[in-house]
Amino acid sequence: MSQAIWSDALSLNVAAMDDIHQEFVATLAALQAAPDGELVARLDDMIAHTEEHFAQESVWMKAIQFPPIHCHEEEHDKVLVILKDVRRRAAAGDLALGRNLARELMPWLEHHAATMDNMLAQIIRQNGYEAQRSTGTEGRPG
Template sequence: MTLIEWEEGRHLVGVDEMDSVHQEFTLIVNRLGETQDPSIFKSLFIQLLEHTQEHFALEDQLMEETGFRGFDEHREEHERVLKQMHYINEKVQAGNLDFGRAFVEDLPRWFDLHADTMDNALAVHLKAAPEADSFAV
């Protein structure tokens, strides 16, 4: 089942690095929603965790390098989600796929809210930053 319908008007933030990472996130989440194979689900969940770690590290780096005022709050949200994902990954890898599926099914709500608020604020900041020429916009 497709969990996140990609909508450019809703999901694009206007910073190429962030937009491509968000599209990849959406693809992984949707593959998790579609697979019925337990071993594929486990593998995809690890892929989602690794992707999300890289995704958040990129955003954290962009925020730190450009002096984003909402850095602490945004980073704390990243840390909270990663902590939760690590915990759920332990459950998934131990065979509790229902626990993992419930988490994955809730990701679209979280993603929409996070992209609409925190990521859009970061994108506005990045586009206005003096270093904006170094970001693909």
């Protein structure tokens, strides 16, 4: 499904992680609903969210010495490169590309949450690690 709607099927039973994934879905829903004139601004919001989201998961991965940290970070980095490239092209007029990306991000999250993030959540729970949001939302517009 490509429409950005939170479902409990996405829950990984780590509250701070679910919180950040709900924020991903809400930010993506705003991007999907954006009129043409606001598409680039909503892509900027998506990039800001994603940078914080991925930085937060890196903090947790380092704290619990998550073995496949590099694999997980590489997957994050690829998404950020694509987001920034599509943002640049959308700003240059290719709005259709931005809309394509907006559709593909939900299946991406579903797959990523079920695989890499799920593995991280399992180790967080096994270690009894108290994952908290720490990278902060201050300084972000909106």
